[in-house]
Amino acid sequence: MGRTDVSAGVGTVEEICRMIDLVSDTMDDYLYICDFQNDFYYISPQAKKRFLLPGNAFHEVMKTHEQFVYPDDIMGLEKEFEILTRGERTTHNRMYRWMSADRKPVWINCRGNVTMKDGKPWYMVGCINEIGGRQKADNISGLLGETSLEQYIVRKTSEGVALDGFFLRVGIDGLKGINARLGMEYGDLLLCRTAEYIQCCLRPEEQLYHMSGDEFLIVNLAGGTEKDAREQYKKIQEKIEQFIEKKNYQVVYIVSAGLLPCSDIREFEIANLLKLTEFTLNQAKKLGKNTCYTFCEEDYRKFLHRQRLMRQLRKAVKHGCEGFEAYFQPLYSTDRSRIFGAETLMRFHSEESGMVSPVEFIPILEETGLIIPAGRWILDQALQACVQFQKVLPDFHISINLSPVQIMKSGIDDEILEGIERYGLAPSQVIIELTESDLLESDQRFLQMWKRLKEKGVQLALDDFGSGYSNFRYLTEMRPDIIKIDRMFTANAMTHEFDYRQLVLFSEMVHSLNLSLCIEGTETKEELQRVSEMVPEYIQGYYFGRPCEKRAFERLIANQEHEIEK
Numbered sequence: 001m002g003r004t005d006v007s008a009g010v011g012t013v014e015e016i017c018r019m020i021d022l023v024s025d026t027m028d029d030y031l032y033i034c035d036f037q038n039d040f041y042y043i044s045p046q047a048k049k050r051f052l053l054p055g056n057a058f059h060e061v062m063k064t065h066e067q068f069v070y071p072d073d074i075m076g077l078e079k080e081f082e083i084l085t086r087g088e089r090t091t092h093n094r095m096y097r098w099m100s101a102d103r104k105p106v107w108i109n110c111r112g113n114v115t116m117k118d119g120k121p122w123y124m125v126g127c128i129n130e131i132g133g134r135q136k137a138d139n140i141s142g143l144l145g146e147t148s149l150e151q152y153i154v155r156k157t158s159e160g161v162a163l164d165g166f167f168l169r170v171g172i173d174g175l176k177g178i179n180a181r182l183g184m185e186y187g188d189l190l191l192c193r194t195a196e197y198i199q200c201c202l203r204p205e206e207q208l209y210h211m212s213g214d215e216f217l218i219v220n221l222a223g224g225t226e227k228d229a230r231e232q233y234k235k236i237q238e239k240i241e242q243f244i245e246k247k248n249y250q251v252v253y254i255v256s257a258g259l260l261p262c263s264d265i266r267e268f269e270i271a272n273l274l275k276l277t278e279f280t281l282n283q284a285k286k287l288g289k290n291t292c293y294t295f296c297e298e299d300y301r302k303f304l305h306r307q308r309l310m311r312q313l314r315k316a317v318k319h320g321c322e323g324f325e326a327y328f329q330p331l332y333s334t335d336r337s338r339i340f341g342a343e344t345l346m347r348f349h350s351e352e353s354g355m356v357s358p359v360e361f362i363p364i365l366e367e368t369g370l371i372i373p374a375g376r377w378i379l380d381q382a383l384q385a386c387v388q389f390q391k392v393l394p395d396f397h398i399s400i401n402l403s404p405v406q407i408m409k410s411g412i413d414d415e416i417l418e419g420i421e422r423y424g425l426a427p428s429q430v431i432i433e434l435t436e437s438d439l440l441e442s443d444q445r446f447l448q449m450w451k452r453l454k455e456k457g458v459q460l461a462l463d464d465f466g467s468g469y470s471n472f473r474y475l476t477e478m479r480p481d482i483i484k485i486d487r488m489f490t491a492n493a494m495t496h497e498f499d500y501r502q503l504v505l506f507s508e509m510v511h512s513l514n515l516s517l518c519i520e521g522t523e524t525k526e527e528l529q530r531v532s533e534m535v536p537e538y539i540q541g542y543y544f545g546r547p548c549e550k551r552a553f554e555r556l557i558a559n560q561e562h563e564i565e566k
Contacts, residue, residue, distance in 0.1 A: 013123055017042045017057075029129040034061060034112070036085055036121045043128070051106070052099040070097035070105045087121045090114040095131060107132035140188050141195040143210035149217065150270040152207060156221055157268045165220035167260040168229045169277040170198060170236065172214035173289045178251060190253060197239035201232050217277060226261060226294060233257045233292045256284040257292040264295050279303060310364050312350045317370050323350050324374060326381035327547040330556065331399065331518065332539045339557055340538060341397030342389070343433070344382035345547050346374070362403075371403045372410045379412075383419045385550055386429065392557050399431040399461060404446075413449045417456060427457035431482065435464045450478060461518070482538065483510050487521025490541075494527050507534040 013035045020031045024044035032043040041061045048056045052068040062081050066074055073096040083089050092112040097105040112126020138145050156163060172194060179187040191214065198208055198216055205222035218232070236255060244252055258280025265276065279300060284293035316323040325347045333340035346362070349355040365371040379400055386398035406412045420427055432453065434446070450460060461482035485503065492499040503519075510517045519531050522541030531539060545556055 013038075013040070013042075016123075016125060020044055029127050031127055032112070032125070034124045034126075036123060047128070050101060052101055052103060068099050070099060073097050084114060084124065085121060087114075087116065087119070090116065090121070092124060092126060106130060138210040141191050141210040141216075143195055143208055143216070145210055146212070146270075146274075149207075149209045149219070152219070153268060153270055153273065163221045163262050163265075163268060165222055165224040165262050166226065166229050167262075167273065167277050168218040168220070168233065168292075169211070169258045169260070169281040170194075170216045170218065170233070170255050171257070171281050171285070173254045173256055173285065175214040175253070178253060182251060186251070190251070193243055194240065194255065197243070198236055200239060201235040203228075203232075211274075215281065221262070226259060229257075229259050230292055233259075237290075254290040256281060256289045258282070258284050259292055259294045261295065264297065276300070306360075306364065309353060309356065309361060310368065312352060313348070313361060313364055313370055313374075314368070316348070316350065317373050321374060321377040324348050324377060325549060326378055326385060327549055328385065328553040329540065329547040330545045330553075331397070332544045334532065334536060334539060339393065339396075339544070339560055341399060341429075341431070342385075342553060343399040343540065344378060344385070344401070346378050346401075347547075366403050366405045369405065369409065371405050375403060375406045375410075375412070376415060379415060379419055383423045383425060383430070385553075386425060387423050388550070388554065389557060390429075392554070395429070396557075397429050397431055397459075399433055401433045401463070404434075407446050407449060413452050416453065416458065420456075420458070427453075428459060431459040431461050433461045433463045433484070435462075447478070454479075480515065482516045482518050484518040484520055484540070487541070490519055490521035490527075490531070494530060500530070504534055507536065511535070 013033060016033045020033065020042065024031065024046055027044075030044040030047045030050075032041065034041050038059070039061055040057075040059050041064070042057045043053070045056045047053060054064060054067060058064045062078055065077065069077055077094070077096060080092065080094055084092060090113065092110065092114070095107065095109050098108050100106045107130065108128050109131045110126065110128045112124040114121045114124045116122060172190065175187055175190065178190065191210075195208070195210065195216065198218065202208055202218065203220070203222075203224070205220065206224070207219040209217045209219070211217050218229075220228070236257075240253070240255060258277055260273075260277050260280050265273065276295060280293055280295050283299060284291050287293060312323070327345040327347050328342040329345060330339045331341045331343060332338070346358060347355070348358075348361050362371070365374050382398050382400045386396060389396045389398075400416075402412060416430070416432070417427075420430055432450075454460065459481040460478065461484055462478075462480045463484045464486040465483050485506070489499070489503065493503040494500070507517055516537040517534070518538035518540060519534065519536045520540045522528050522531050522539050522543045524543060527541075528539070528543055545553075548556070
């Protein structure tokens with residue numbers, strides 16, 4: 001209902017509404033009037049675009065507020081409104097949340113003064129401002145901020161001219177560490193100096209904005225090229241180096257930059273622009289910092305794919321590892337001429353992505369810490385399957401891979417021992433596999449864990465030995481039960497005599513230490529014959545079977561036993 005429906009007895013309310021309309025376009029905050037006598041509310045028209053309001057004028061004030069006030073804040077606001085309508089207080093100052101047009105909570109500060117008439121509250125006039133809103137400018141760097149950038153982009157796009165140029169996002173690397181070492185004041189000094197150096201390198205047609213924290217954004221919409229942007233970045237680096245020298249290397253800092261050409265932008269919406277510039281700067285930091293990365297559509301596509309996969313993995317783990325599956329690959333015993341056990345492998349598939357390669361999802365699980373609950377799940381699946389497989393092969397062994405994240409951040413040794421006891425397995429029938437690179441990352445914590453597991457009789461296999469580290473110290477310090485030769489090493493040995501001789505010599509050394517040898521990557525009968533010359537205790541590879549799900553593996557070992565009986 002519009003303001004013309006306000007009772008004629010309250011003419012001043014209409015005048016105030018007209019005044020709000022008159023000045024609303026000249027300010028960022030929202031003016032309002034609340035008419036207690038007519039249960040009527042009027043607010044600056046632009047508020048309807050920002051918040052989930054049914055309109056900027058409405059009756060049934062508190063009932064309507066329930067539509068756009070954050071649910072947790074309704075009760076407190078209702079009590080406040082009752083106090084004001086009873087005339088117990090003539091000032092209002094409250095911080096709470098309204099829902100934005102896209103249904104997200106936004107913190108506001110609502111202030112107002114109540115006008116009394118005949119001892120009763122007549123109306124309240126006040127102002128609402130967003131206390132969680134973005135600043136237009138930053139007092140430390142002296143630059144305009146994100147809100148001003150948004151206004152600049154809106155103005156430029158509204159002119160109807162095709163935008164040509166670039167956005168160069170510059171970030172200080174390691175500012176948090178500098179703040180921790182030298183204090184926030186010195187960090188603020190670096191922000192100011194960096195802002196000055198960037199400004200010195202600006203062209204007349206360019207704008208500079210301070211983004212969140214230690215980042216700045218140069219905007220060139222006048223035809224600047226990638227070459228121009230890279231030259232500018234180089235000049236900024238030179239200015240910073242001069243400052244460092246002047247300060248006698250008291251502090252050394254660098255900046256990275258992400259370059260987004262206008263030609264790569266499909267939507268000049270502020271949210272899209274910021275998203276893309278953040279991506280480019282993050283890519284520069286991932287490439288080692290102190291460099292400038294130019295936006296690449298293929299890289300961004302991979303990034304979005306990874307983000308989608310991360311969300312799918314989080315959802316899967318949250319729902320009891322739905323979509324995960326345990327696969328098993330046979331370990332063949334050469335002296336028994338039969339399957340000795342199986343290596344447990346994690347697989348993942350979703351309706352959205354289908355079957356996902358472990359090379360993709362395992363690093364994400366480790367990076368996010370999801371490997372801890374997912375690893376706990378695969379451990380249980382492996383031990384449970386071992387019990388089932390032992391019904392066919394009583395001396396069956398199960399091998400389980402561990403991540404350094406599990407070792408460093410969870411009580412995985414407790415979980416292994418508890419699982420063994422729960423399923424009634426002999427500890428010697430469980431093999432824990434780690435790669436050498438894992439050991440280098442988790443060294444001391446692993447040594448403590450392994451000492452405990454070894455005392456209980458659990459076996460250890462060093463996986464992918466020869467893939468790059470080959471730290472022989474682990475052979476003497478840890479006394480692993482099995483050394484597994486990396487399958488790439490095996491593949492090279494099958495085609496290159498020099499690599500083959502290396503493999504033979506290494507096999508002899510492993511046996512001289514009374515350790516067991518497992519050679520991975522055996523795929524053909526010819527390869528099996530050459531590998532057998534080294535007399536490994538175990539062989540693993542597609543020749544004996546590819547990784548498969550539990551039921552298929554049960555059929556594999558059942559068929560083997562049937563053949564042996566014949």
